[in-house]
Every structure is written in structure tokens, then in C-alpha cells.
Amino acid sequence: MTFKTDGIIIREGATGEQDRIVTVLTRDRGVIKAFANGARNPKNKNVSSTGLLCYSDFLINKTQKGIYVIREAIAKEVFFSLRSDIVRLSLAQYFAELTYELSPREENSGEYLSLLLNSIYLLSQGKRNLRQIKAVLEMRMLSIAGYMPSIVACASCGSFESETMFFSTVTGELFCEECKPLEKTVKLPLGVVTAIRHICFSESGKIFSFSLPEERITLLSDVTEKYLRNITARRYKTLDFFNMMSD
Numbered sequence: 001m002t003f004k005t006d007g008i009i010i011r012e013g014a015t016g017e018q019d020r021i022v023t024v025l026t027r028d029r030g031v032i033k034a035f036a037n038g039a040r041n042p043k044n045k046n047v048s049s050t051g052l053l054c055y056s057d058f059l060i061n062k063t064q065k066g067i068y069v070i071r072e073a074i075a076k077e078v079f080f081s082l083r084s085d086i087v088r089l090s091l092a093q094y095f096a097e098l099t100y101e102l103s104p105r106e107e108n109s110g111e112y113l114s115l116l117l118n119s120i121y122l123l124s125q126g127k128r129n130l131r132q133i134k135a136v137l138e139m140r141m142l143s144i145a146g147y148m149p150s151i152v153a154c155a156s157c158g159s160f161e162s163e164t165m166f167f168s169t170v171t172g173e174l175f176c177e178e179c180k181p182l183e184k185t186v187k188l189p190l191g192v193v194t195a196i197r198h199i200c201f202s203e204s205g206k207i208f209s210f211s212l213p214e215e216r217i218t219l220l221s222d223v224t225e226k227y228l229r230n231i232t233a234r235r236y237k238t239l240d241f242f243n244m245m246s247d
């Protein structure tokens, strides 16, 4: 059976003499692993369109044994400007790793694809604070995947806001000043809480549209990252590399 879909390459590996095995986040079928025969031959027509982080239109064959083979891939966006900036590239690779971790298999993944594409597009433009893009991708992807934190109100008394609030990066619960637990919470100014609410609850076209002073963006990024590391319980080498390079 052959079908068309669009998607972005989130993993790329070598197999055989000149073949590639890639993992693609597709719009229609979520994350799939597929063979791109001959794609490591520089003369092959699919050489750039099946490379890591390339966004392409695909014609894919699914064999009777359930193996996916890319018949054709036409590049729509290769994000060329990312390739020359190791910090932004490492962040884009981390986004791809995280997408692999959180996106569904064999089901529609349009929301994940839009989020990943928009984030990488903003990275490639280089106009926005990198940690803001990172925090939005992390928190929004967790939310879509079913791990939205409980940030509507204080988990204990239900009050909507206090000047400073406390967020548990373990349970995703929020507490007001009165109810703060003694340990394992991060102190957040209300502006950062408002930003997290914006990322989780806004329509997808508006999630990046907020501004905070730089040190609060850093705090937002740190708290989001801690929560994400607790939820996914794994290490991300690309993220560690990004943090090391951008400190």
C-alpha cells in the first residue's frame, strides 16, 4: 500500500551500503521508521530530503510485512541556516529527540508536527530568545501528550493567583503563598505562572506570543526543563550540550 503524507525527519541513520533508515514524524501516521534506499548516494534524488530535520512531502510504501519504504521525498524546507550554528542546531536536535519521545505512533499527529515545525522555523530565523522557544516547545508538547501541569489554581486552596507562586516540578501542581509545601517546589513570580498558562491554554498560533524579561525567560526555561525531565525520566545529550554551550 502506498500513501502520501508530509513530515519531518527526526532521526537519521545508515544501513546497507548506501541506504538510510530514518524516523519521521508524519502528519497522518505519527512517528514511523522508514527505509530510504540509496539515500546516502550523493546522486540520489532523496539525499537531502531524507536528511535530519528536513521537512518533506513523502510518498511511502508500506509492505505486507509492515515495513515502511520511502519511494519519494520532496523537500519543502531544509532549514539551511541552522546548519552553521551549533547552538541552535543542538537545540533543534533536542526538539527532534523530544518529539520522538512524546509523539504518538500510527495516528494523526498534525498538532505535534505544527509545533515542531514552528519551533524549528523560529530557531532558524534567530530573532527570538532560544530559551523561550525551548520552553514553549517543551511545555506545549507535554500538554498535548497528556502531561499538562495543574496550573489553573492553587492545588490546595483553589486561589487563582498570588504575587509569588510555587510550582512542583515533580507533580506539576501549583501552590499559592499561603499553601506552599515545605520542599520540592520552585518559587515563581506571577509573570512566569501566567506565561506557563499561556503556553498550555492558548490556541496553537499564539503560543509563542508573549514577552518576559530575560531572567524570567531563563527561569521559565529551567522550571519547564525540570518538569520535563521528571516526566520523561531520561537524559537528553543534545539538551546537555545546548546548556553547556549557551551558559
Ligand SMILES: [Zn+2]
Pocket (backbone or CB within 6 Å): 154, 155, 156, 157, 158, 159, 175, 176, 177, 178, 179
Ligand atoms: Zn493556596
